[in-house]
Amino acid sequence: MDSVTLKVARTGLTRASYELKYRKGMTVLDALIEVRERQDSTLGYRHSCRMGICGSCGMTIQGVPRLACQTQVSSLNSDTITVEPLHNMTVIRDLVVDIGPFFRLHRSVKPYLIRNDIQERDHSEREYRVLAEEVRRFLQFDYCIMCGLCYAACPTAALDPMYTGPQAITQAYRYMADPRDEGWEQRVDLLDTTHGVWRCHMAGACSFVCPKDVDPAKAIQMARMEILKKRILRKKGKPGSRPVAPSAPGQGKPGTKAPPFDFAEGRTKET
Amino acid sequence: MGEPLEDRGNSLMKESWNMLLTYLTAAALVFVLTFHLLLQSPLVGKAFEDTLSFGVATGNLVYYRVVFGLLLVTAVIHGFNGVRVLVLEWLHPTKMGWLLNLVILVLMAFLLAVGTVTLVVVH
Amino acid sequence: MKEERRYKSGLIPSLNPFGFNIERWSYTVHRATGVILVGYLTAHIFETFQLGAGSAAWANTMAALRSLGPLEMVGLWIVAGSALYHGANGIRLILNEVFGKLMGKPILPVYPYSPTSLGRNQRVAVWTITAVVLLLWAWAGLYLLAGLGVI
Numbered sequence: 001m002d003s004v005t006l007k008v009a010r011t012g013l014t015r016a017s018y019e020l021k022y023r024k025g026m027t028v029l030d031a032l033i034e035v036r037e038r039q040d041s042t043l044g045y046r047h048s049c050r051m052g053i054c055g056s057c058g059m060t061i062q063g064v065p066r067l068a069c070q071t072q073v074s075s076l077n078s079d080t081i082t083v084e085p086l087h088n089m090t091v092i093r094d095l096v097v098d099i100g101p102f103f104r105l106h107r108s109v110k111p112y113l114i115r116n117d118i119q120e121r122d123h124s125e126r127e128y129r130v131l132a133e134e135v136r137r138f139l140q141f142d143y144c145i146m147c148g149l150c151y152a153a154c155p156t157a158a159l160d161p162m163y164t165g166p167q168a169i170t171q172a173y174r175y176m177a178d179p180r181d182e183g184w185e186q187r188v189d190l191l192d193t194t195h196g197v198w199r200c201h202m203a204g205a206c207s208f209v210c211p212k213d214v215d216p217a218k219a220i221q222m223a224r225m226e227i228l229k230k231r232i233l234r235k236k237g238k239p240g241s242r243p244v245a246p247s248a249p250g251q252g253k254p255g256t257k258a259p260p261f262d263f264a265e266g267r268t269k270e271t
Numbered sequence: 272m273g274e275p276l277e278d279r280g281n282s283l284m285k286e287s288w289n290m291l292l293t294y295l296t297a298a299a300l301v302f303v304l305t306f307h308l309l310l311q312s313p314l315v316g317k318a319f320e321d322t323l324s325f326g327v328a329t330g331n332l333v334y335y336r337v338v339f340g341l342l343l344v345t346a347v348i349h350g351f352n353g354v355r356v357l358v359l360e361w362l363h364p365t366k367m368g369w370l371l372n373l374v375i376l377v378l379m380a381f382l383l384a385v386g387t388v389t390l391v392v393v394h
Numbered sequence: 395m396k397e398e399r400r401y402k403s404g405l406i407p408s409l410n411p412f413g414f415n416i417e418r419w420s421y422t423v424h425r426a427t428g429v430i431l432v433g434y435l436t437a438h439i440f441e442t443f444q445l446g447a448g449s450a451a452w453a454n455t456m457a458a459l460r461s462l463g464p465l466e467m468v469g470l471w472i473v474a475g476s477a478l479y480h481g482a483n484g485i486r487l488i489l490n491e492v493f494g495k496l497m498g499k500p501i502l503p504v505y506p507y508s509p510t511s512l513g514r515n516q517r518v519a520v521w522t523i524t525a526v527v528l529l530l531w532a533w534a535g536l537y538l539l540a541g542l543g544v545i
Binding site: 062084086087088090091137140153155156158159161177202203205207208210211213217224228 | 400401405408409412414417418420421424491494498500501502503507510511516
């Protein structure tokens with residue numbers, strides 16, 4: 001294609017249309033930057049890293065939430081591209097949305113390691129050693145960049161502003177699955193509410209749009225199973241994990257060898 | 272620190288128990304509803320029209336009273352729990368959540384009563 | 395708390411699956427069929443109540459339904475399809491939500507990304523359900539609509 005037309009949803013205007021010369025490898029963010037630099041300096045949008053790691057440039061492109069910096073214009077197979085703000089969030093101006101409520105939902109699930117021993121937590125002298133296969137149980141969910149695309153895509157979030165949201169539930173599960181965390185019961189109670197994990201209906205749109213393959217849909221179903229285990233099986237504490245305490249004296253000191261790791265299998269080698 | 276959110280809506284019981292009820296009634300419904308639909312189908316040797324005749328319809332209800340009773344209970348609970356979830360998501364009541372639960376319970380009770388009367392009276 | 399207006403949120407946008415994955419489409423259809431079935435269930439409980447009132451009451455009820463003409467059987471066919479889809483998809487949802495099957499295990503993401511929750515197992519389940527439901531729905535249509543001369 002020689003040229004591409006950007007139809008942007010602007011505040012106060014129905015839609016503003018910008019025609020640009022297409023360059024090979026052009027992303028939607030490149031197009032927006034060019035519009036702001038050469039055609040309309042009043043166009044408002046967020047961006048930062050331009051390489052898909054900060055999550056700032058989330059917007060609705062051709063009806064689907066995407067990162068503008070990661071969306072090649074050529075991949076959209078159209079000369080006309082519609083760009084709108086992220087759905088389910090309040091618009092501040094043009095493509096800039098208020099992401100505050102989204103962050104508030106994240107904070108509500110206590111997204112940090114909870115330890116019962118405050119003294120040990122505040123004055124720890126040794127690290128917590130976690131096996132590679134234990135890390136694998138939650139590492140995928142740790143890759144979240146909090147871009148908000150999953151929340152924008154979620155049909156329940158569209159309907160219910162009180163819904164915890166796929167990102168927050170995923171982060172809650174990330175900590176539930178972490179063997180160092182002792183806040184499992186607190187998180188189960190936080191998620192097992194009227195607008196919590198049970199309002200997910202497995203539409204999978206969150207995993208469909210996630211730019212980092214965090215797979216929130218999977219985390220949500222796993223969180224559900226944890227809650228059902230607690231309620232039905234009446235399991236105290238976290239099922240299926242070993243308690244992790246700070247490493248014993250002699251472990252982790254400089255000069256001590258870590259157990260051998262099998263990179264092909266992705267787990268600690270059995271000795 | 273975890274910020275407490277605003278009133279998350281009232282519930283008579285933990286939401287997980289409610290959802291467990293939904294799942295159990297769903298699983299039961301698959302079987303009892305299949306049974307009901309098979310009874311109305313040509314697979315029982317009658318045309319669909321014939322299964323709607325007074326004699327056949329009452330005969331089915333009388334002969335399989337327990338199964339139809341189970342169908343009534345599971346269908347009403349599952350269906351109106353679903354309605355409750357839909358309204359909860361759509362209207363997301365904060366202070367009036369108890370009213371939604373009450374209305375749903377009343378509707379469930381009313382339909383269960385009507386259906387039970389049918390099952391008891393028919394002969 | 396005053397609710398601020400969120401961009402393109404609400405009932406209709408939540409049911410709009412265009413541009414998304416097949417599972418989001420099945421969410422919309424599951425909701426729609428659920429509403430149809432609850433409406434039918436309520437009407438059906440009152441309809442069958444007439445059986446307890448005697449054969450004359452039942453005959454009147456049947457006559458009232460017949461007066462709808464072809465709409466009666468078409469309506470029943472739609473309800474049959476709704477029940478088939480809602481039940482079959484419901485089994486898939488129980489497998490996902492209660493037993494965590496079809497989800498896959500947590501992995502180390504490798505580009506190009508492909509979420510395991512929407513992977514091969516899930517897709518096979520969705521399309522198998524769709525195919526089986528369409529077949530059974532067609533069969534139900536044969537004996538419900540045959541008398542109308544539609545087919």
